[in-house]
Each structure stands twice: as structure tokens, then as C-alpha cells.
Amino acid sequence: MDRFMLEKRFIEIVERCYASLEDPCCLEEAHDLIGQSIGADAGDIVTEASFSNSIETHGSFGFDPDFLKNYDSEFLGKNPWAENLALLSRNRFHTDAEDSPDFARSAYFNEWVRPQGFHHSVGAILNEDAGQVTWVGYVRNAGRTPFEAEIAFLGRLLPHLRRTVSLSNRISCLHGEWASLSAVLSALKLPVLVVDGAQKVVFLNEAAERFLRRSRQVGTTRSGVLTATGAAGERLRVALDRAARILDRADMPPDRTILVEDDREAVAATVIPLCGWQTATVPAGRAAVVLCRFDPETMPDLSAFAARHGLTETETELARHIACGKGVADFAQQKGIAASTVRWHLKNLEAKAGVSRVEQLVAAIHASILPVANGATEAVIHRLGGDPSLS
Template sequence: MVDSEQLSALIGDIYDAALDPALWPAVVRATSVFVGGGSCNLSRTDSLNHDLDVSVDWGSDPHYMHLMATEYGRIYPLPPLIMAYARPGDLVWADMLMPYEDFLRTRFYREWARPQGLCDAVGVVLEKSATTFATVTVMLYERHGRVDDGVRERMRLLGPHFRRAVAIGRILEQRPVLGSSYAAVLDSVSAGIFLLDRSGRLVRSNAAGERLLERGHPLRRQAGRLAAPAEATTRALDEAVAQAVRGRDGGPAQGTALPLGETIDDGWVAHVLPLSPGRQGLPAEAPAAAAVFVQRVTLDRPHALEAIAKQYNITPAEMRVLVCVTEANGIREIAGLLGCAETTVRTHLRRIFEKTGARRQADVIKLLASFSGPLG
């Protein structure tokens, strides 16, 4: 059963951390406790270089995180499957991506996870590009047991708020929004930023926001408030601001992502979040009760593995073998990495060859390179 007060407080803290990155360590600790794990991190994985950049971590063993960065990241079986099959916003855990028994047989589990007592993990894909993806991940150890419905539900409740907070943090480029150079910092951000009072009236906007209002798209100023081209969108924006204000005043904390354009292809999105009095450096008497961040989003190219999986109907089991072709020297080594029989590897390779038209492992490597392209 979810503690609604604990959930509401944690969601508020997540949005606070979007404006003040120094709060993230406390947020990931609280996330681990709330979800029911033993450690938690925010990280970005570069699938081309097998680099794991952990920006915030709580509870992990530094020795094993070093081993992950220097040795085991290249044979971690889950990231290629996330790149190939998961979408931003998706909830992911070990046996959702591959059979759990297969995971236990991998060299990664035997040498890196099992010595720590680590038995499972659950995460949310926050962002994804052609070569990288970012996640918030909670690790479960033997004392916690494996991921179950309760763990998934608690992580699912937090996922959208982490995504919005990270998007807002990226907009702000992790600069402190508040302080002595408050107006100057706001004006240095390329996204439009609008601060609204409790009634939804516009209190302040940055330079980028003013340019959007002067152009009248995707927002315009109407009777001191923000208005969108479509009346229904304006009503949705007003309701999102009202939700943010309720979260500010102690109600359920809310943050909302809202498309603003007249069509989906417009790509304009507003992120609305509450501004708590006395937090993020705001004085208690500050009139701003909610912030609206507006930017135009673009779709990233699909990762090579995602494109190959779709074009050739590659299954997750085949994908694990396909990825190992680039990391291992021959069938025996692939079998060792995956913890399976050599005959199993041969079977998957034969199917990969049939589907792609490859005749040997070198052809598979060339196929991966052709999908990656000169820009990765």
C-alpha cells in the first residue's frame, strides 16, 4: 500500500531538485527507501563506448561501481536491450528484458552482481537518444527480494515526475535559477520561463519567454495570463497551474507536461511545476507559485540496435547474442558471457544470419556499423 503523504512529499522534493541539483542525493536516497530497495542512482549510459556516467548515487558500493565503469559495463546484458526495445517513460526490470534464469547465468551476474548480494533492479527510462539513455534505477538486494508488483507500482508513480524534473534540469543546464543574479540567470536560459502567481497571472518571464509572447506562438499574453492557440489547451494549462498551486499549498504535489502546439508536429511542450515558498531560495513572500518552462522538442534518431530489431524482427534472445558478437572472440566466448551452451549461441546466430542475410560474424559487425552511420 502506498503512503500518499510520503509520495506527495517525495514528488515535491523531485521538482525542488530540478531547480536545485544539490538536492538530488537526498531525493535518490528517499526514492530507494520509498520503492523498497537498497541503493538508487541517476545515470546515463553511452552504448557506443559502454560508458556509465552515474551523476547521483546513494547506497552503492564504490568498489563495484568502479568495476562497472572499468570492466563490467561492456558485458552488462541489459543496456543493449533497453536501447533496442524500451522507450522513454518505460518501466524496466531484469526479467522484463530477459528471462531471469538467463540473467543469472551471465558472467555479469556471476562476477559483479552476485558477490554484492544484488538480485534485481527496477528503473525508468528518462531520456533516450541515438546513442545514449538515462535512467533512474533502484537496486534490490537479497534482503529485499526480487521486483514485485508493489515495487513496480511505487516506481511507476515516480517515473513521470523524474522525467519532467530531469527535462527541466536540462533546460536550465543545471544552473542555479535563484540567487543574487536571479533575473540574469533566467535570461541566460534558452527555454521560455514564466512565473505565475496563485491565480495564474503572469508575474515574471525571462527574455526567451518574452520573445515567445511577442510572437504569439506557442503562447500569448491575454488579460495578464498565458493563453495557447487552442482554447482547450489554455484550459488544460490553467488546470495544470492550479494543480501546481495545490501542491505548493500542501496538497498532492503535481507536475505536468503539456503539448502546446496546434498539431503534434509543432513540438512545443510546457512543463508546469510548483514553487514552494521558502524553498529553492525563494523568499516566503514571493508571489510566484508556479513555473512554466516552454521549449520545442525534437525526436532523436533511433539507436542502431532499435533500428535493426525492427527491420529484421530480432528477438531479445537473438539481440543478446548479436551484441556479444562485437564484444567476444568466437562462439565459446559468447557462450561464456551469456552463461549458455555453445549450441544455443549457434542456434541464435543461425537465425540472425537467416533474418539479416549475413553469412558470418564479420557480416554482423558490418551490419551494426552500417546502421550506426558516420555520426554514431
């Protein structure tokens, strides 16, 4: 093959490698093209997992099918050629000239390689992680010359092959994590949905579907963007935008619960950043949103919130009153005290809760009584969402 054709083939192989991230069959096509380009009689790309005693073949040609069956039963996890590769530099392909002296005396060589007529080999480790190794190897028949000039061509391809395998493994992990996350969220009775960086809903469980069908305060646009009514809509947009840019727990914003209310009911939307879901291969979830509806006539239990912040009995009653969407004047009339006295209690209450505005106080109160306040659901969502601090 002349230089021009070889360069054209190189580009084609690289394109097939990265195309395999969407279509795994393309890696086998790239592997076949490599074999043709270097004049190999056989070759394969495989991943062997010692912990499960299993093998995954990404591409193979030229081997006797009966010998392949024998390999799985006799040499899986005990391939001295692959073991030798693991001891050598990972930055280049190695020829049979670098095989250990014992290789020619091994059962693998004498019972599997030589009976198929092979002698000359070239190979490299592409990835080794968590008890599994991925390697690529090509062989020539005994009557042919060793691989020599082809090493430079293979060396140029090696970074692309290694990168392809690494990305493929990561994508596979993300698919598994997303499947686990979806299963957990689907099983929750809480309304939970996941939005991407553009604030579009990419997943919602059945409880969230029912919630959105009935809710007047929270919904989605025609393009699927999560919205809320009134001024809360802008606060929700800001919270989701911040969540989309969070990379770890250290950047977590203090105010994550948005209260959306009218004269009939109040809805609390708690935004939980999903660190690590920045990929186009699985739904690009950047935040989970937990929804909870509150009836203004219902008096929530604030005992835990009161104990945490050291509230007095009056401050606790005021906090409960505000959490139900009622105002200062109503509380003053109910208690038979001046509105100025209620505002004084309110300032003390805000100071103890560490906030400076009523809407922040309401958000803090609702966050404390939401089902995610104990951290269990939130921790599960963070862990499956790739939060490094919980790994």
C-alpha cells in the first residue's frame, strides 16, 4: 500500500474508532481495516474480566472458531502473551521479539497459537481498570516475516484506540448509572423530575407526571422547559441555572427550595444538583427537582426546625403560620397582638434561621419539612448522579 493510500486508510480507521462510540460495530470495522493495512492473518480486540471470568470480543478475524471455544475454556484469564504485554510499556505496540523466554514453552503457544500456524505477533494494552484488561493483537503465519515497518503505523493509531476504549467504558458506566438512577426515581412516591442544562425535563417519575397534570403553579413549556408561576418562576430559573454549573458539593448554593403559592395551595420545589451528568450519550441531567404540595390550611410539624434553631413557642407558631402562606396581619389578629410586635418576632426568627428575607425563611422552613430533608433521598440522588463527595 503506497503512502497516500496508507494515510487515507489511517484517517478512515480513526473515524471508525470514534464512530464506534455510537455504533459499536464500527470498532470491529476499524479493527478489520487495521489488519488489512498491516498485512495481518488474524487479530482481535478483547476485554477480559478476571473478577467475572468473562470475555467481550470487540473485533476478531482469522482465528479458527473451534480454537476460540477452547480459548474461553482453557486460557481465559491465563493468557501469558497478554500478561507479558501488561509488564511492558503501555505507550506503544510490542512485537514477538519482546515475548518472555518462557512464552514459546507455554501451553498457550503450543496448544493454541502454533497449531493454527501463527508465529509472529504484535500487540498492546488499551485499557486496564477494576479487574479487567482490554488488549489488541495481530498475528502472521509462521512462513511470513515479522512485523517491523508496520509498527510506526500502529503507533500512530494507538492513542486513538486507547481513547476509544476509555470513552466507551465511561459511556457504558453512565448508561448503567442512569438506568439505576431512573429505577430509583421511578420507585419513589415523591414527585421527582430531572432537568438538563437548558432546564428541559429529561426524566420524570409517575408521581411527578400526576403532580404536573394537577398543578397550577408548576409546569412545562411546549419545548419541555420547567416553569413556575409568578415571581417564583424567576427564582426557580436561577436555582436551576446555578445547579447546572455546580461541579461538586463545595459549590452547593444555600437556598435550594423555591416556594410557589397562590390563594389555594403552596408548592415547594427543591433543586438538587446532579454532579457528573454532562454527556450527550445519556439524558444530560444537571438537576433533580423534588416537588411537594402544601395545603395552606394544614399546619406542618416544625418541631425539628424549631429545635435546630432554638425557636421560642411564639416564633415556632409564627414560622408555621408563614409556612402555610399566611401574613403578618393575620397572625397579629389571631394572637391579639400588634403587627409591630409580630414583625419584631419575625426579625428574630429570620436571624435564628440565618436568613434576611421572608421568602428565604419560607424556603428554609419548607426545606426542613420536605421528605428529602433527612438527606436519604437526596443522598441517593447525589450518589447515582455522580457526586464525588459521596463516592
